[in-house]
Structure formats: C-alpha cells, structure tokens
Amino acid sequence: MTRVWPTLALVILVACSKPGVVVIGGGPAGLAAAIEAANAHHRTDVYEAREELGGSALYGDAVTAVPSAAALDRLDAASQPNAARTRFIQRLQPDVIDWLSAMGQVWRPLPNTAEPDVALLTPQGRGASIVVHLVDAAKAAGVTFHLGEKVTGLERADRAVTVKVGTRRVAAAAVIIATGGFAGNIERVRQRLDLADDIPLLRGATSFADGNGIDLALAVGATERLPSQVLLYAHGVPDPNHDGAAVMFMDGDRAWPIDREGAVFNEMKTPRGDSGLALLARPGSSAWVILDRQTIGDIQLWSVDARGFVKAHHVSQGVGTRGDNAEDLARKLRVAPEAVTAGLTVPPARPDSAHPLARGRLTALPLRLTTAKSLTGLQIDLDGRLLDASGTIIPHLYAAGEAAGFAHPWEAEHIDSTMVSGAILTGRVAGQTAAADLDD
C-alpha cells in the first residue's frame, strides 16, 4: 500500500501538468468556451488581462435579438443564404437563451415594432447578470482563472502552442482566442476605415477592446476577415471626464440635432444609433444636438466608461455651448438662427415621444462620429478553428466572440447590434471543438 501512494501522486502530477486548454480573455466568449472545455474534462485556464471577468458584457444591457425562422427566410431572400447565419439563428434559442436560462438567467421580452419576426429579450440584471451566471458555471466546471494576466505572445510548435504571459511561458494543447473586438482602438479604426486625421472620432467601446488578440493570432499565421467592417454611431458627445471617450445621446426626440450646415439631422431621430456613416457624409462630419433649458435638466446620457448614465447638464458644463436664445446660440455656432429652431418643425420619430418645445436658454452639445463595434475579425471555420490565408486549419488554435468577427455569420451584414449572444454561441462552439480535437 505504501508503494502505491508515490505512484499515484506521480500520475496526478503528470495529469495536472499536461498542457490543457488556454482561453485568452474572460469576456462572455472566453467564459462560454472555458465552460465547455472544462466540462469535457480538460484542464482549462482562462487568462484575463483585467482584474475582473466579464469583458464588455459588464458595460451594457445585453439586449439580445432572437430571429425567428421567418426572419431567417426573410434574410435569406434578401441576401445569399449562408451556413453560419442559419446556424446562428437556429441555435440561438437552445444554445444561448436556454443554456443561460438553465443557469438561472431570467429574461424580459421587449417590443420590436421594426422587425416583428425578431424577438428582443433583455436579461434581468443586464449584461452583468449573464457574467455572474457564466463565472459560476465556469467555477463549477473547474476552470482556473488568472486575473490581471495579459497574454503578450503566441508561438506554434508541432504538438502545442506556447503562450507568453509576462515573463512566463505556458504550454497549451489548445488555445482559444476570445480577446474581443477592436472598436476601442481609435487609431486602428481610423486606419481600417481610411479616415482622415481631421475627422473627429470618439471611442464608444471599451478601451480594452483594442484588437491586441487579433494581432497575436495574425503573428502566428491567422487571417483577418473584412477588417474595415466597423459599426459607427452618430450620437456620441465628447465625455468631459474621459479623454477621447463618448457619452451617448440616446433620445433623439427630446432635443433636435442639426448639422454644421444648419440642416436638421434626421438620422439621429431614429431609435437605432448606428447612423454613423450618415454623420460622416456631412460636411465637416460634425453636428450638434440642441437642448432647451428643461431638457438639459431632465435627461441623461450614456457613458461607456462610467458604465451608466450621466446627467446632461454635467456633460454640458464640459463640452456644451450655451446661448440665451436661438439667435445667440446660432451666432456662437456660426449657423443661421433658423437652423437652431428648424428641428422644432420636424415631427417626432416615435409615436410615444413628446415633441421638444424650446423653453428658456438653449444648449448645443457636439455630436461626433463614434466607434461602436468591430463587426468582423479573425477568420474561423464554423467550428471555431482558426484558418490561415489559404483557408487551411491552423492546428491547436481557435477563436470566438468579437475577436473572431461576430458579424461573420451575417457576412458582415449585422442583423442587429447584438453581440453577447454571438459571443456565447461562438465561445461554446470553440470550446466544444477544442475539447473534441484534444480527445481525438
């Protein structure tokens, strides 16, 4: 009996030190991938550069669009059918919504008058609640987390990949890259869109969505797909508290946007924010939203960096232009006085909206082109395996979530700006594939 223990200890030691699955990034994609790999009995380590798990999902409502079969038919009729899109729509309900529901996530339906065949669900507790459920499931599956540990390099060998973490080198049998998109990297977006330096551009995404993981993969032979597909918003106002970041003006009907020429900027009055290209097309590519005295006291703007709303009048103190009346404001903005009040003649975009009435002093907040989401990224196959430029599988390497270009299923035509669900679906798929490949 006494001779059995050292042997057993050695077996355990070897099993524990055997290279397993390394997941880079602890956002929803990385967490979903890790849960799958660990549940398939592979040692799984998640390296997360920040001190907290959850990535960008901690910052938003995680409103999720669930298209019906009819919506899939509609999309297929409008564009080429594609396997990835079909898979996404057909598996969203079982693989994401039901999976999270089984973990305890509660959902609330939202009305979708624009596309009745696409259900909109919002998770109770917002994106942060989804993160709690994913982290709990990952812990239960035996995943090891390494917080505050950024991966800085990858090296490929025949049977494994070496992952560089600071000065350490970790051997992995499979590496899943789930590092998010690049919409937080203004220079990268500017370069990918070929935007001139004099076009103002704000960051509407998290600063850690910088594309560094995409670069790690490119350095070991991966390819980037449609790198210029970036969703831009038109409703960003410079955040007086965070240099280069945006606060989002969300309610186009409580105020009236005008452009530099003094024309009413109607695109802002739609409920969707992804009208950045309309703003880009405007002379000087900038515009203002005009608020009267009551509105500036009432409304709040969404701050990415504050992870919540900030009062409009606080934003205004830093970046607003105030006028005693329309003439005074027009003079300061250098537009015609009629331009400042022209928005009052435009009916509200939504039937439930109150039309703005100019009361008292007026304030103009500058609207700037703002990054929202990078829509594509690393080229993967439908099973999450990384592909090189010739379409050949790169062994041991996988990608998921925004790093893998979530819009990939849509062939770069996003159905909605929703991405947590795509991150989770592609994360699960990559985790399952990595585990199955290791078993083989």
Ligand SMILES: Cc1cc2nc3c(=O)[nH]c(=O)nc-3n(C[C@H](O)[C@H](O)[C@H](O)COP(=O)(O)OP(=O)(O)OC[C@H]3O[C@@H](n4cnc5c(N)ncnc54)[C@H](O)[C@@H]3O)c2cc1C
């Ligand atoms: C303000 C805001 C609102 C949003 N609203 C919605 C919404 O309503 N509905 C919706 O579906 N989606 C929404 N999204 C988008 C959604 O949050 C993202 O699409 C989703 O989080 C992407 O998941 P991911 O795991 O691919 O990447 P991320 O969530 O970005 O996570 C990537 C993680 O990787 C880490 N990382 C990066 N590089 C490294 C490295 N080298 N080493 C180690 N770790 C690294 C990062 O720190 C991060 O934690 C919103 C996003 C924002 C910012």
